[in-house]
Amino acid sequence: MRTLVTGAGGFIGGHLVKRLVSSPLSRDVIALDIKPLSEWWQISPNAWNLDLVDAAELNRQAYREVLSQVGDVFHLADCVGGIGWIESHRLTALNSISTMIQVLKALTPGQHRILFASSACVYRTDIQQEYTSADFTRGLVESDAWPALPEEGYGLSKLYAEKLLEWWHIEQGLAVRPVRFHNSYGPWGSWDDGMEKAPAALCRKVALAHLAAQRGIEIWGTGKETRSFMYVADNVTGCTELMQVGTAKPVNLGASTAVTIDELVDVIEQVAGRRKPLKRVYLPDAPIGVAARTSDNTELLRLTGWEPSTTLTQGIGELYPWVYDQAKRKYRL
Numbered sequence: 001m002r003t004l005v006t007g008a009g010g011f012i013g014g015h016l017v018k019r020l021v022s023s024p025l026s027r028d029v030i031a032l033d034i035k036p037l038s039e040w041w042q043i044s045p046n047a048w049n050l051d052l053v054d055a056a057e058l059n060r061q062a063y064r065e066v067l068s069q070v071g072d073v074f075h076l077a078d079c080v081g082g083i084g085w086i087e088s089h090r091l092t093a094l095n096s097i098s099t100m101i102q103v104l105k106a107l108t109p110g111q112h113r114i115l116f117a118s119s120a121c122v123y124r125t126d127i128q129q130e131y132t133s134a135d136f137t138r139g140l141v142e143s144d145a146w147p148a149l150p151e152e153g154y155g156l157s158k159l160y161a162e163k164l165l166e167w168w169h170i171e172q173g174l175a176v177r178p179v180r181f182h183n184s185y186g187p188w189g190s191w192d193d194g195m196e197k198a199p200a201a202l203c204r205k206v207a208l209a210h211l212a213a214q215r216g217i218e219i220w221g222t223g224k225e226t227r228s229f230m231y232v233a234d235n236v237t238g239c240t241e242l243m244q245v246g247t248a249k250p251v252n253l254g255a256s257t258a259v260t261i262d263e264l265v266d267v268i269e270q271v272a273g274r275r276k277p278l279k280r281v282y283l284p285d286a287p288i289g290v291a292a293r294t295s296d297n298t299e300l301l302r303l304t305g306w307e308p309s310t311t312l313t314q315g316i317g318e319l320y321p322w323v324y325d326q327a328k329r330k331y332r333l
Contacts, residue, residue, distance in 0.1 A: 009040030011189030090153025113175030139296030182254020186232030216279030254295030
């Protein structure tokens, strides 16, 4: 049967659809998003503009028609941005629960299986609030999500959605694949609209500093916070692998090597070809989220024999030129 990708107009969804339709074992894909096609990051064949929670009968009929044609559902539809957005839009982040419930109600056990894009934001915030050095390596394992203390709003919505999947699997027999994404980055996504995350935001700041001959950039936090960053192509590979061999229990999908924010900026400046580092102005009171986060991929490796391998330099080598071109075009510099 055909494959459905929700959130196909978004960052990861656009890359996933592109991979599915261009792979040697290409699938017939239906790409669906609530956004009008003019706002999609990447337009794909069989693209639908459809609101999954709209009560209008026309929308319900259209969605039933879509689901009658598909088997695998990659549910990436989401309300999410960077940490600044997450901390100021907690109510908006909860809207994704309504979409999740509508999707699950419409699925048929035996015909459908669903991969759900969860998030590392479900993990206990208290165990991510300490780091002893720039060489932080304490990866989060799947069991670290309970007892629950997720990031408020967005993290809580993802943890609740994981429980919905668990209950649908136990009581209805639906095949489910909850996957916890860790900090994905790459081109063809938010970079200057308030929804961007750290790699794109910092690429933009370095690019604008170059284009406008500035000597410094602002960095949210102290620069010592640690994260692992997964290039979007690895995210897509992980999704396709886990759809085939994943389990009903949540699985991490992220890079297992952590860097500090300062080290991320170092890589961006290297890729940008800067001979002299920019002056860094730190904003410790800005939204920064937890102090340290990286992925333990033990379960991912056990299931797939694979884990993300794109280096940060390779990934930023793809993202920075794209952001630079966008900034040059938008600001006419």
